[in-house]
Amino acid sequence: xxxxxxxxxxxxxxxxxxxxxxxxxxxxxxxxxxxxxxxxxxxxxxxxxxxxxxxxxxxxxxxxxxxxxxxxxxxxxxxxxxxxxxxxxxxxxxxxxxxxxxxxxxxxxxxxxxxxxxxxxxxxxxxxxxxxxxxxxxxxxxxxxxxxxxxxxxxxxxxxxxxxxxx
Amino acid sequence: xxxxxxxxxxxxxxxxxxxxxxxxxxxxxxxxxxxxxxxxxxxxxxxxxxxxxxxxxxxxxxxxxxxxxxxxxxxxxxxxxxxxxxxxxxxxxxxxxxxxxxxxxxxxxxxxxxxxxxxxxxxxxxxxxxxxxxxxxxxxxxxxxxxxxxxxxxxxxxxxxxxxxxx
Amino acid sequence: xxxxxxxxxxxxxxxxxxxxxxxxxxxxxxxxxxxxxxxxxxxxxxxxxxxxxxxxxxxxxxxxxxxxxxxxxxxxxxxxxxxxxxxxxxxxxxxxxxxxxxxxxxxxxxxxxxxxxxxxxxxxxxxxxxxxxxxxxxxxxxxxxxxxxxxxxxxxxxxxxxxxxxx
Amino acid sequence: xxxxxxxxxxxxxxxxxxxxxxxxxxxxxxxxxxxxxxxxxxxxxxxxxxxxxxxxxxxxxxxxxxxxxxxxxxxxxxxxxxxxxxxxxxxxxxxxxxxxxxxxxxxxxxxxxxxxxxxxxxxxxxxxxxxxxxxxxxxxxxxxxxxxxxxxxxxxxxxxxxxxxxx
Numbered sequence: 001x002x003x004x005x006x007x008x009x010x011x012x013x014x015x016x017x018x019x020x021x022x023x024x025x026x027x028x029x030x031x032x033x034x035x036x037x038x039x040x041x042x043x044x045x046x047x048x049x050x051x052x053x054x055x056x057x058x059x060x061x062x063x064x065x066x067x068x069x070x071x072x073x074x075x076x077x078x079x080x081x082x083x084x085x086x087x088x089x090x091x092x093x094x095x096x097x098x099x100x101x102x103x104x105x106x107x108x109x110x111x112x113x114x115x116x117x118x119x120x121x122x123x124x125x126x127x128x129x130x131x132x133x134x135x136x137x138x139x140x141x142x143x144x145x146x147x148x149x150x151x152x153x154x155x156x157x158x159x160x161x162x163x164x165x166x167x
Numbered sequence: 168x169x170x171x172x173x174x175x176x177x178x179x180x181x182x183x184x185x186x187x188x189x190x191x192x193x194x195x196x197x198x199x200x201x202x203x204x205x206x207x208x209x210x211x212x213x214x215x216x217x218x219x220x221x222x223x224x225x226x227x228x229x230x231x232x233x234x235x236x237x238x239x240x241x242x243x244x245x246x247x248x249x250x251x252x253x254x255x256x257x258x259x260x261x262x263x264x265x266x267x268x269x270x271x272x273x274x275x276x277x278x279x280x281x282x283x284x285x286x287x288x289x290x291x292x293x294x295x296x297x298x299x300x301x302x303x304x305x306x307x308x309x310x311x312x313x314x315x316x317x318x319x320x321x322x323x324x325x326x327x328x329x330x331x332x333x334x
Numbered sequence: 335x336x337x338x339x340x341x342x343x344x345x346x347x348x349x350x351x352x353x354x355x356x357x358x359x360x361x362x363x364x365x366x367x368x369x370x371x372x373x374x375x376x377x378x379x380x381x382x383x384x385x386x387x388x389x390x391x392x393x394x395x396x397x398x399x400x401x402x403x404x405x406x407x408x409x410x411x412x413x414x415x416x417x418x419x420x421x422x423x424x425x426x427x428x429x430x431x432x433x434x435x436x437x438x439x440x441x442x443x444x445x446x447x448x449x450x451x452x453x454x455x456x457x458x459x460x461x462x463x464x465x466x467x468x469x470x471x472x473x474x475x476x477x478x479x480x481x482x483x484x485x486x487x488x489x490x491x492x493x494x495x496x497x498x499x500x501x
Numbered sequence: 502x503x504x505x506x507x508x509x510x511x512x513x514x515x516x517x518x519x520x521x522x523x524x525x526x527x528x529x530x531x532x533x534x535x536x537x538x539x540x541x542x543x544x545x546x547x548x549x550x551x552x553x554x555x556x557x558x559x560x561x562x563x564x565x566x567x568x569x570x571x572x573x574x575x576x577x578x579x580x581x582x583x584x585x586x587x588x589x590x591x592x593x594x595x596x597x598x599x600x601x602x603x604x605x606x607x608x609x610x611x612x613x614x615x616x617x618x619x620x621x622x623x624x625x626x627x628x629x630x631x632x633x634x635x636x637x638x639x640x641x642x643x644x645x646x647x648x649x650x651x652x653x654x655x656x657x658x659x660x661x662x663x664x665x666x667x668x
Binding site: 001003037038040041042043044045113119120121122124125126127128129130131132133135136137138144145146147148149162163164165 | 168170204205207208209210211212280286287288289291292293294295296297298299300302303304305311312313314315316329330331332
């Protein structure tokens with residue numbers, strides 16, 4: 001077991017980063033809340049943080065996924081955590097898994113079913129699990145949700161339950 | 168990398184489980200909040216849960232540590248997470264590490280600097296990280312705090328910073 | 335100053351009662367949260383509580399307003415608090431003010447700019463102010479928001495600021 | 502009914518303003534949270550704010566009460582809200598009521614059974630009620646807690662229930 005010491009955190013948005021906007025009564029992206037989450041968590045990890053986009057994953061395009069791929073390839077780190085909307089998280093994971101250039105890296109996708117800023121959220125739990133998985137898991141592309149780690153090619157989201165399950 | 172599928176969660180109390188008592192203006196243990204935390208986290212892990220005690224770790228005795236040890240030995244699971252007060256977490260970890268009967272198990276101690284029920288707590292983040300470490304880490308006794316995993320014999324708590332650091 | 339001893343709380347929905355639905359990523363009405371709010375507030379007021387509807391006030395019809403009116407007229411109480419969406423709160427207040435049958439009652443409309451269940455909400459503050467105004471204010475129809483009490487015929491909502499102001 | 506337009510908020514501490522200190526595991530006074538509370542509440546009231554002290558009301562001395570009295574007398578406002586610990590709130594209210602110089606002012610004491618910063622608190626509800634009572638109530642000294650308004654000479658705290666009741 002080799003513990004990777006620095007983690008690259010790539011932020012793409014998703015439910016985790018949404019906030020309630022009082023003037024419209026809708027959810028929106030005011031900017032990432034990951035620094036607030038990590039401070040509340042008392043994290044002392046060496047984390048390099050890059051905000052790639054702030055998008056609902058239902059609106060993610062092939063270009064967005066290519067950009068995420070490239071960011072993983074370009075990263076100097078062997079341990080990468082990507083925050084991502086849950087609806088198309090599996091799609092992005094599969095794209096990353098097909099990248100020959102990423103086979104030496106541990107890439108973890110995670111997100112939340114309830115925005116961090118609305119309280120009573122799964123965001124902190126998921127991020128804690130994802131950051132630990134990035135340090136400990138063998139190279140590969142994984143989804144960490146519901147306390148579990150899934151291989152990119154053996155996971156699906158059950159939308160009715162709001163849970164990730166093996167195929 | 169072998170992922171352990173069932174986790175035994177041993178609950179001993181600590182700051183994580185404290186709550187504010189309005190009638191006295193003090194913190195107390197009304198019973199563990201771990202089930203609430205795991206539900207909020209949408210955990211689908213197979214978790215066996217045992218409440219051993221509800222104690223401030225400053226009040227833990229040798230008998231308490233012997234009881235925790237025995238619970239780890241008696242557990243049918245290879246992956247164990249112990250929630251524990253932070254002040255003497257290292258002491259308990261060292262006792263567990265000296266147990267010859269535990270060398271085939273992955274034992275993770277974790278806790279929180281702020282009670283889960285007071286909001287803005289590190290509890291969910293720490294528990295997410297600890298449960299993932301229990302699934303992925305090699306056999307041994309570890310402390311998971313601040314997003315990091317420490318070997319039981321190479322960690323100390325810096326009380327002024329409220330952070331765990333290597334020796 | 336005569337303090338009215340029992341308050342009739344008429345619940346119509348509005349932002350105050352919305353909650354985030356993880357499966358859809360949208361806000362919805364799972365049922366009123368007023369009992370939770372009043373318990374958290376340690377209220378010992380004698381409150382009679384009626385849920386008339388659970389509606390976004392933008393969707394309120396003339397029939398809905400007629401129903402609210404009738405509920406105020408039918409109430410045996412002299413002090414009435416109505417929870418209501420903020421977007422058309424003034425419209426409903428004006429309808430109530432035109433009711434000759436209500437001139438002997440103190441009717442207070444209030445609501446919230448952020449749902450109670452999302453945390454960091456103005457709901458508890460507004461309800462505390464509204465319930466106090468219902469006990470103390472002279473008969474009439476009022477809106478209580480932003481810590482202030484406005485006559486029904488001298489108030490408007492500034493949507494950009496999300497605040498109520500005199501005309 | 503005459504609505505007082507500006508309110509003097511005198512802050513003395515009490516449970517409302519306490520926060521959890523991670524390094525010691527105890528509650529302390531890091532400075533008042535009233536501005537945060539009022540912002541969350543979207544208050545647009547004209548409020549003049551003075552921090553007199555940050556004290557647990559069990560530690561309040563005759564000198565402290567004399568200081569609070571003097572601040573009420575010196576205030577240019579007719580409407581005054583005092584935040585105060587609940588344990589000796591009645592004592593302070595009675596001292597204020599004996600002040601001949603205050604008979605033309607409406608003075609409201611309020612507080613909280615759970616600190617604002619611990620979440621799920623009664624602080625915002627109580628402050629909303631107190632600020633409204635300060636605007637509407639006849640001159641006199643009152644306690645506003647549990648959604649109710651009590652005359653200073655007809656109220657006691659039931660410590661077991663954590664509620665204020667008439668004598």
